[in-house]
Amino acid sequence: MCKLDKLFARLALLAFGIFSAHLAFAQSTQGSTKFPGIGRNATPAEVIAWDIDVRPDFKGLPKGSGSVAQGQVIWESKCASCHGVFGESNEIFTPIAGGTTTDDVKTGRVASLADRKQPQRTTLMKVPTVSTLWDYIYRAMPWNAPRSLTADDTYALVAFILSLGEIVPDDFVLSNANIAEVQKKMPNRNGMTRNHGFWSVNGKPDVNGSSCMTNCVKFVQIGSTLPDFARNAHGNIAEQNRLYGPYRGSDSTKPPIAKLPGSSGEGLAHAADTHAATTKGPAALFKNENCSACHAPNAKLVGPSIADIAAKYKGQSGAQEKLMAKVKNGGSGVWGAIPMPPQAQLSDEDRATLVRWVLTGQ
């Protein structure tokens, strides 16, 4: 859609909005059959604003188009930080592309789903309909700035993703006119079934258990246990259970105890604790204020790692004040194209605490 068209469309919607506002009272009971005074009819502009879903038959798809080349440019600035330059990254979300072949495009079944030659299931290995990609990207991407893409951006991005899977050629231009044809090439278009008992409560279950009550098995074989090295992988289990009552938590920071602790728990090292120390301070603040949505201690996520920030500003005078201003007002360009949004909700005290912690670990 060209810019002029959009302007006209907006003006038309605006005019309609003013017109319909005058009708709001008249509408308040219109259409109601049983509950007078409850709800009102939606205006056409309201339905257009919210009804953005796109179905597999492309009902709801706006007009527009975008090329693979345009998609690549948008991808690199807005998508690659989470999904990798070629949609292959497994760092933050599961990979978008990979695992499909040109043979799959012919058969409509992704062979690697059955032969298990791929370690990871990618989006293109699974998604049967191109409408799904279009709908989701338009409504919810980029992850930290949903609904910021235009319809043309979305066509371009879908075209780029499809080109990664060799479903369309590198010079392809995807549009509302040819998208139905592209859907016929989706590698896993024949890979879904609703022929199972879980779609409806009246469906027939696929398995059933045994009702045997006595002498049911010849011998009991333990097939799987948690490996010893994983004993403390979920933190100290003692601190995840009551410290009183008949069922205490095992101290998973230590090997299992040698014998039963005794009826009041006197043999448990942690039994004398009254309650676990609650973690407070900058690390909790960092998590609670959602900084951890974009920053990790040692790895790059959407933004730089804490370690990288600390290293960059090490020994610089005024770093504390400089970063406090950045946290408050947002910033961009230092660590890549993705801007840091302003964090105006933080108090000065919290900002100072957070920045000090990032810079010094204290």
Add this chain to the structure above:
Amino acid sequence: MTKKQIELSAQDISAVEKPTNRARLVKAPEHFVSQELIADINANGLDETRRGFLRKGFLSAIGGAAAGLAAPMAFAAGEGDPAILEKQEWQTTLGKNVATMPYGVPSIYEANLIRRESPGLTRVSAASVAFTPLQGLFGTITPNGLHFERHHQGWYNLNPETHRLMVNGMVKNARVFTMNDLMRLPSVSRTHFIECGANTGLEWGNVAVPTVQYTHGMLSCCEFTGVPLKVLLDECGADLKKGKFLLAEGGDGSGMTRTINLESCLDDTIVAWAMNGEMLRPENGFPLRLVVPGVQGVSWVKWLRRLEVGDMPWNTKDEAVHYIELMPDGMHRQYASIQECKSVITTPSGGQQLLDKGFYNVSGMAWSGRGKIKRVDVSFDGGNNWRTARLETPVLTKSITRFNIDWVWDGSPAILQSRAVDDTGYIQPSIKILRDLRGNRSIYHNNAIQSWKLDANGEVSNVQVG
């Protein structure tokens, strides 16, 4: 209270709860003498004996503050339990005022029972899961602060004054409702479980996590209040002959969209605003969410803002890329919605430690997305022999049922299992039966019998049998 004050009061609980010196009584307490003594003094005047009663009365009124904090001591033979023999601080000093915690919080001694993330499960917390601590819960209702969380793009405190629900699609009149509108409509309150389709999904291949919080904690059960979906659809003139499907859309950044199968979900689906007597918590969809009893949690769209009636499923992202089960032949099962009959023993469970031999009440939860729990059997020998447990009432449809069974532990190793049966006759299967049919790459809808191994040292661990 302002938002900041509420947050402060929540953070400062430990400070408030710390023992403080409550001996600062500035005014003498009034009426510390009995009505009889007052009458006696009035009639006969004061003498040394009656002055003595008065002095004692003062002492008993303020004397408690002088009592020290006795640390629990070793239980000397012939004496008795210090918890009985010694005066306790809370017996002998002034407690806190009413409404010190205007929206109450659990005891500080319950600080360990909280929602927790599973380390390494997801990379970013805004698209993650926090699990309910089933190991510490009682009965069937999940406290609102412990209801599991799963978000796709982070949660917000939506403003209920500007929140709207739109109903459109195959309806005579596309309509808009405010919260004021919705909460005027005839409401129902029903108790149902909600379980994520991926609950227990980490265990499809092998034992992966230590405790019931992580194996089964994407499960909660609450009394939900709201308007039946059917009432709203009828009000808008929905074409339920051709419109067999409903798109539910959330108001968060992910704009979560799920297709609801109206043929099987129309009867009991609720457009809900309340949970256990209070408004929904923000992390559970405040101010409005869909409640689709028996169906996996992802369809209970949170921050619900739009319902569209249509004649075909939408194949949205979470219906085409996630929440699909990979079968051994490479085919994906799509729209697998119903949560089948399932149960788990919660006490004792993985990571717990039994203190001594002797009697225990073994307890757990059972539920079915197709109806009511009819029976729960429990095995203490890894599935060789089974005994039928007591079901606690009420037994409600598509809700959690609590079961209990008596057990005297003789101190030898044991493997505990529970097996639920629902009123359709479906019996909870073993992990082997499930894997034989579906392979081990499904992730979703693992309703296998759970095994907990109890060692002679009293420690319970997560194992798979067979």
